[in-house]
Amino acid sequence: MSATDYKFSGWAGYGPESVEGNLKFIDYEPKKFAEDDIDLKILYCGICASDTSTLSEGWGPVGDMWPQVVGHEIVGEVVRVGSETENGIKKGDIVGVGAQCDSCLKCHYCNKDQENYCSGGWTPTYNGKFSRTSQGSKTYGGYANYWRGPSHFAIPIPAGIDPAEAAPLLCGGGTVYSPLVQYGAGKQAKNVGIIGLGGLGHFGVMLATALGAEVTVISHSARKREDAEKLGAKHFLITGDDEAKAFKGHERSLDLIICTSNAPDMNMQAYLSLIRPGGNFILVGIPETGKLPDIPPTALIMGNVHVGGSLIASPQTLKEMLALVAEKKAKSWIQRWPMSKINEAIPSMVAGNARYRYVLVNEENGGKM
Incomplete structure (x- = not known):
């Protein structure tokens, strides 16, 4: 599959009313592909309370960053790799991306596997802008068909873990x-x-x-x-x-x-x-x-x-956590929703009905209900 065989589209919020179930399906332009980037065909994306707090503007005004495609508990299949892709990632691999999608990768904390405390500021997977490559390009999350970003922040999903159960582990x-x-x-x-x-x-x-x-x-x-x-x-x-x-x-x-x-x-x-x-x-x-x-x-x-x-987890910490989950056969308690029913799932999440995490399933891309 080449870069021209698919387009980026997803469920976007246009204002605080979107949290009431008013997301709209749109096409958008991702960051310019860099040689350390990957493209993912999204299979699953968890719904995190951070998503609803962003959409409702509970954490502050979103301003000129609307429209927002949120979602930072992403699991998908790698469909494109650059020449400098990290973590041994190759096409066809199942990997996940959490709440952070970039950092400077050079400072004291990035060099100590603490990218989540990057001195230059960490780049959130949505509602942020890239600064290391494609400076100023907006970050788009996982309520979508595809995701593009640095491979450094993509975590291989161990074979012993259901990819849908892995999704909310990547942030929550x-x-x-x-x-x-x-x-x-x-x-x-x-x-x-x-x-x-x-x-x-x-x-x-x-x-x-x-x-x-x-x-x-x-x-x-x-x-x-x-x-x-x-x-x-x-x-x-x-x-x-x-x-x-x-x-x-x-x-x-x-x-x-x-x-x-x-x-x-x-x-x-x-x-x-x-x-x-x-x-x-x-x-x-x-x-x-x-x-x-x-x-x-x-x-x-x-x-x-x-x-x-404590703020989220670094890529190395996420790898160690997933290894522990696979070893102990620990299971996330999830409820699956078709991504097409996102405007029902979000209000249900806000109402506190999840026991204990909602995961959106992109059936068009091969996600399993």
């Missing part, structure tokens, strides 16, 4: 896996808490368990207890409306907490009481308010606990 899975391994889940952090059992939280339980940690899910109600246990959680803490009361007797029981919630009114003093001295509370969910809950300094000082954050 990597986002929680990265801090889990950074802070020693299953090693020095034997007891791990996961706040919230949603799209990110279900990956947190699954991956922390695969790493050998004993997992506690912290949730507002008992509604998801059975799901948490099926995913591997050993304990389930119900916060109700009074976290301080709910956590009595559980103080200093956890080494690490991954917070997938973005509630601005969390009782942080209560949550930090769950952490042993030297432990870590890591935020991975970004609140649309842009604000953190209040954190009393004494909760940090008296408990010797640390509050931090």
Whole structure:
């Protein structure tokens, strides 16, 4: 297949009302093909909360970047490779692309497999612009037929993983896996808490368990207890409306907490009481308010606990995560939607119906429902 045998088209939002199920199918021009690029025929694309927050402008105005073709949990078949393609990628391979599609590839952090913290700024897979090659060209995501971008950020999908299940791992899975391994889940952090059992939280339980940690899910109600246990959680803490009361007797029981919630009114003093001295509370969910809950300094000082954050995962971290998933035969909980029904899937996602990730299937390209 040559570059002239296919065109780039996808489901685009033209304003905040698009999140209500008003995406339009359009043709668009991708970046100019560079010798380290690949083209993918998209088979699957996960729906991430980042997609809906972008489409709704919950994270801020999109402005002159409309129209937006979102989607950054992409799995597809390689149909074109450049002469400088990386990772041994060749035509016919099944690879995935997550939330980042480029960086400078030269700075201190890029050279340490930390491209997600590139000093020059990382390029998002949509709602961004390329700067290393095709400067100023807009990035387009995976609610589409084809994707073009640097092969450095394309991750081969191991044969033992269903490609549809792999798709949401490329953002949602990597986002929680990265801090889990950074802070020693299953090693020095034997007891791990996961706040919230949603799209990110279900990956947190699954991956922390695969790493050998004993997992506690912290949730507002008992509604998801059975799901948490099926995913591997050993304990389930119900916060109700009074976290301080709910956590009595559980103080200093956890080494690490991954917070997938973005509630601005969390009782942080209560949550930090769950952490042993030297432990870590890591935020991975970004609140649309842009604000953190209040954190009393004494909760940090008296408990010797640390509050931090973590941004997506680097290509190397994604490769390691997929290898672990294949080895442990861990399975993402997904619900498949035909990509043609995107305008039904997006409102359903916004309504909180996913258990626990939606994956769009491009049946025209050979994706399997």
